[in-house]
Amino acid sequence: MRDNVGMELRVWAPDTIGEITHGTDLGELIVTHLPDLADGDIVCVTSKIVSKAEGQILTATDREDAITSETVRLVAKRTRPDGPPLRIVENHLGLVMAAAGVDASNTADGTILLLPRDPDASAVRMRAAVRKRCGVNVGVVISDTAGRPWRAGLTEIAIGCAGLTPLEDFRGASDTAGRELSVSVTAVADELVNAAELAKGKLGGRPLAVVRGRGDLVLPIGDDGAGARSLVRLGESDLFSMGTAEAIEYGRSLASPR
Amino acid sequence: MRDNVGMELRVWAPDTIGEITHGTDLGELIVTHLPDLADGDIVCVTSKIVSKAEGQILTATDREDAITSETVRLVAKRTRPDGPPLRIVENHLGLVMAAAGVDASNTADGTILLLPRDPDASAVRMRAAVRKRCGVNVGVVISDTAGRPWRAGLTEIAIGCAGLTPLEDFRGASDTAGRELSVSVTAVADELVNAAELAKGKLGGRPLAVVRGRGDLVLPIGDDGAGARSLVRLGESDLFSMGTAEAIEYGRSLASPR
Numbered sequence: 001m002r003d004n005v006g007m008e009l010r011v012w013a014p015d016t017i018g019e020i021t022h023g024t025d026l027g028e029l030i031v032t033h034l035p036d037l038a039d040g041d042i043v044c045v046t047s048k049i050v051s052k053a054e055g056q057i058l059t060a061t062d063r064e065d066a067i068t069s070e071t072v073r074l075v076a077k078r079t080r081p082d083g084p085p086l087r088i089v090e091n092h093l094g095l096v097m098a099a100a101g102v103d104a105s106n107t108a109d110g111t112i113l114l115l116p117r118d119p120d121a122s123a124v125r126m127r128a129a130v131r132k133r134c135g136v137n138v139g140v141v142i143s144d145t146a147g148r149p150w151r152a153g154l155t156e157i158a159i160g161c162a163g164l165t166p167l168e169d170f171r172g173a174s175d176t177a178g179r180e181l182s183v184s185v186t187a188v189a190d191e192l193v194n195a196a197e198l199a200k201g202k203l204g205g206r207p208l209a210v211v212r213g214r215g216d217l218v219l220p221i222g223d224d225g226a227g228a229r230s231l232v233r234l235g236e237s238d239l240f241s242m243g244t245a246e247a248i249e250y251g252r253s254l255a256s257p258r
Numbered sequence: 259m260r261d262n263v264g265m266e267l268r269v270w271a272p273d274t275i276g277e278i279t280h281g282t283d284l285g286e287l288i289v290t291h292l293p294d295l296a297d298g299d300i301v302c303v304t305s306k307i308v309s310k311a312e313g314q315i316l317t318a319t320d321r322e323d324a325i326t327s328e329t330v331r332l333v334a335k336r337t338r339p340d341g342p343p344l345r346i347v348e349n350h351l352g353l354v355m356a357a358a359g360v361d362a363s364n365t366a367d368g369t370i371l372l373l374p375r376d377p378d379a380s381a382v383r384m385r386a387a388v389r390k391r392c393g394v395n396v397g398v399v400i401s402d403t404a405g406r407p408w409r410a411g412l413t414e415i416a417i418g419c420a421g422l423t424p425l426e427d428f429r430g431a432s433d434t435a436g437r438e439l440s441v442s443v444t445a446v447a448d449e450l451v452n453a454a455e456l457a458k459g460k461l462g463g464r465p466l467a468v469v470r471g472r473g474d475l476v477l478p479i480g481d482d483g484a485g486a487r488s489l490v491r492l493g494e495s496d497l498f499s500m501g502t503a504e505a506i507e508y509g510r511s512l513a514s515p516r
Contacts, residue, residue: 004272004273004274004291005270005271005272006270006271006272006273006274006457006462006464007270007271007273007457007458007459007462007464008268008269008270008271008457009267009268009269009270009453009456009457010266010267010268010269011266011267011268011269011453011471012263012264012265012266012267013263013264013265013266014262014263014264015262015264015265016262016264033262076497076498078497088497090408095408096407096408145444148406148407149354149406149407149491149496149497149498150348150353150354150490150491150492150496150498151415151445151448151489151490151491152425152443152445152488152489152490152491153424153425153426153443153444153445153446153448153489154442154443154444154445155444155445155448155449155452156449157409166411167410167411168411168460170460170461173460173461184412185410185411185412186403186411186412186413186455186460187409187410187411187412187413188411188456190409190411190413190452191413191414191452191453191455191456192456194413194448194449194452194453195267195269195449195452195453195456197444197449198267198446198449198450198453198469198471198472199264199265199266199267199471200265201265202426202428202431202444203428203431204264204265206264206265211456213269213456213457214456230410231409231410231411232408232409232410233407233408233409233410234408238407238408238502239334239336239346239407239501239502239503240334240407240408240498240501240502241502242502242505242506243497243498244496244497244498244499244500244505245497245505246505247500247502247503247504247505247506247509248500248505248506248508248509248512249509250506250509251505251506251507251508251509251510251511251512251513252509252510252512252513253509253513254506254509254510254513255509255510255511255512255513255514256513256514
């Protein structure tokens with residue numbers, strides 16, 4: 001007997017895609033290592049290779065300076081016995097991340113990697129390149145690894161996307177009992193990059209993956225969609241604009257101005 | 259030419275598993291609808307059907323009272339023009355969630371659903387039931403839907419698991435350049451439930467899914483692992499123990515005791 005398969009996805013990640021350096025053509029890389037791409041596939045790309053290909057490399061030996069220059073706003077800070085304080089900051093992409101997303105692993109010694117300058121635009125370019133080379137309509141998502149309040153361990157977040165619905169909106173939709181859904185907007189772009197990460201892994205040198213089976217999330221040619229920018233929630237709706245320690249300190253200062 | 263497939267996952271979710279009520283045998287349900295389960299598969303189960311099967315249903319018409327009784331600690335609160343304040347709280351499972359995870363969709367009118375009392379134990383029972391009925395060694399994860407600070411849209415979190423490594427620990431491992439990884443612990447249980455959600459969807463009535471291809475995360479028989487409890491990060495390492503507004507207010511009160 002075979003399973004009752006209502007919905008099925010396939011997720012795969014190619015091995016040994018080779019070294020990425022400044023100027024590597026990522027569109028070429030994708031179609032070379034994923035020759036079977038089809039309409040509706042979603043290509044998931046680790047931000048690190050986008051940064052490398054775009055030359056977002058600093059030879060700065062001072063990672064702390066790099067974090068400072070990537071920071072728009074300090075959200076929380078904690079001292080560490082064995083090094084500089086951990087800073088959780090909002091960066092220029094609106095992402096709240098430890099160390100502003102500045103990375104010092106998997107790069108040549110004495111260099112650090114910044115996030116892509118405009119990951120939504122990077123995704124648009126990769127999507128167009130795949131379309132041009134193979135004539136297929138894919139979605140592209142770029143991911144980075146981040147921590148979360150209240151949860152141990154790191155997961156992936158979508159920091160750039162093109163041709164993809166980043167948020168699936170069920171508002172007004174009804175559940176199987178005809179009642180309006182309480183869960184209303186799903187961050188499918190984030191779900192996709194986490195699915196992809198299970199195939200990429202952290203050690204295997206597999207920075208590309210494909211998710212096949214959710215072609216409903218891929219937009220028509222000519223529509224790159226709202227991008228991963230739309231996944232950023234800051235300002236009024238942000239109940240955690242400061243860390244607790246910072247906010248308590250701020251409250252104290254308000255009450256006793258000197 | 260076929261793709262270079264370094265690593266591959268298959269994720270599927272069966273349709274029409276029928277109505278779940280208090281007393282439904284979830285082990286039976288799983289093996290009935292997933293007869294092809296094999297060693298190393300990971301079965302992902304939506305918490306809602308676990309709650310229903312375990313009778314975690316209140317006929318309370320007052321959802322706010324239910325949230326209060328599920329609350330261990332208020333983390334943040336915000337008033338809403340069109341109803342009671344939104345409360346983000348830590349519940350008895352250590353999960354920080356809006357409305358404590360209390361759910362009023364997909365349940366009979368006038369009833370609300372609480373989270374399973376001990377989802378790790380629920381997962382242990384399902385794993386044992388699958389083992390007993392089919393002789394296969396699977397991992398089981400129970401997920402619920404939750405929001406996140408700074409990110410729009412909802413994703414899944416693992417709230418219970420058995421026979422599964424919830425956190426993949428790369429500390430001490432080296433990247434392809436021989437440098438120690440900066441990203442050190444991955445919350446694979448959370449990645450898995452997000453992958454599963456892409457096959458389950460929110461509207462399709464598919465609360466079960468299987469992820470095949472990461473058998474390396476499934477523990478040997480006899481070892482149920484640390485459970486999803488190990489994904490909870492509170493206390494000392496929690497930089498966001500209060501919402502910003504609450505912490506500012508607290509800071510004020512410290513500075514001016516009356």
